[in-house]
Amino acid sequence: MTAAISTTGRRFSPENVRLAKVMAQELGIPYIARNRESIEELREQHGCSLILVAKRGLLVLDTPDGELFFHPNMAHLRLKNLRLGEGDHMVTAMDLRAGMSVLDCTMGLGADAIVASYAVGSGGKVTALEIHPFVAAVIGYGLGHSLGDNYDMHEAMRRIRVLSADYLDFLCSQPDRSFDVVYFDPMFRHPLMESANLNPLRGIADHRPVSPEAIAEARRVARHRVVLKENSRSMEFERLGFTEMVGGKYSRIRYGVIKV
Ligand SMILES: C[S@@+](CC[C@H](N)C(=O)[O-])C[C@H]1O[C@@H](n2cnc3c(N)ncnc32)[C@H](O)[C@@H]1O
Missing domain, CATH: 3.40.50 (Rossmann fold)
Known part of the structure; x- marks a missing residue:
């Protein structure tokens, strides 16, 4: 392009x-x-x-499907729920605690990375990968320069290390057991079109399915868990060997968990 x-x-x-x-x-x-x-x-x-x-002072990517920009509000409600002790399905699936390290293989708009960064706190570490260099630039710059809603969110954003990379290449270059959690949120095989905030991403994101090879590498690199987010009715969980599931009963999203 x-x-x-x-x-x-x-x-x-x-x-x-x-x-x-x-x-x-x-x-x-x-x-x-x-x-x-x-x-x-x-x-x-x-x-x-x-x-x-x-x-x-920020970057916006104008795509044929609309403007892609960083928006801290996407994580706002989820951080509020965590602060109120109401939990978050992704955090539960990852079994996150203060001080842990997370490799977010599919950063996209960065909301999950912010929630993970908040959950692991200042002693933890989140590395977020995004294959599309302009998406990585817009969201990475936003995480580093935009103001969070409050001090905690702001700090969580600033702590995220963003790299423009293919997750398979990155995983292959990492030592065994080097992150507590490895996380994948690929573009769904059957998209939930009500996720309108993803619209500008749809035309430019990498839509390739996660490969068994990537999951094997993730299992090698993770110390604690590998987590995959998908449509609740997706066959991807079975194909990739995820047997445990986390998610709301009526939610259209599920988190598959592999404990390593
Ligand atoms: C559904 S979005 C992730 C949304 C994200 N979890 C959030 O909270 O905004 C998936 C992203 O993963 C990226 N992606 C897909 N394959 C990738 C790969 N092999 N390496 C790195 N990023 C990849 C896509 O370009 C897309 O931006």
Whole structure:
């Protein structure tokens, strides 16, 4: 996919121009000085399907399916539930406790990584991988620079280490038993279309199914658990050897657990 980076069309600040130029260099894509062209005009003029925009000190990815941006609110309710002692199915499936380390193989928009980071606390460690370099850039930059709703969320966001990488390559490069939990939340085989926040991701995300090889590597790298999130009726759990399930009775989402 061809891509470029620019700023907003009006009232762009020198800081945003600087950010766009730095990211252009980092990502190896052209910087386009913006006048008053619309995103559509930029797409046509420069033959790009994806345009990154430096906007209000953050990055937005303009895709043909809408804008992808970092939004801390996606984890807001889940952190609130954890604070109130009401739990979270993902945290239960991972059996997270303070000080643990988590490898989130599929960062996407970063909500699960924030919840995991909050659950393991300041003594824990979350590494989040995302194969799409622009998704990794937008969400990674947001986690590192956007304000959390409150101090705890803010700190949880800042502690996440983001890498743009293929999880299979990354897993193969890790020593045995180097993370407590290895987590996969792939694009579902049968998507739940009501998850509208994932819409801008659908056209650009990597949709390949998780391979048995990746699960074998995850089992080697995990000390405690391997967890897979999928549609509750998915056959992926069986195919990949997940026999224990966690999730709400009426929820359309399940977490498959392998205890290692
Ligand atoms: C459903 S989204 C994850 C959503 C995420 N858990 C959240 O809370 O926002 C799946 C993401 O995994 C990424 N992905 C798929 N295959 C990957 C791979 N082999 N390595 C790294 N990331 C991958 C996709 O590009 C997509 O962004």
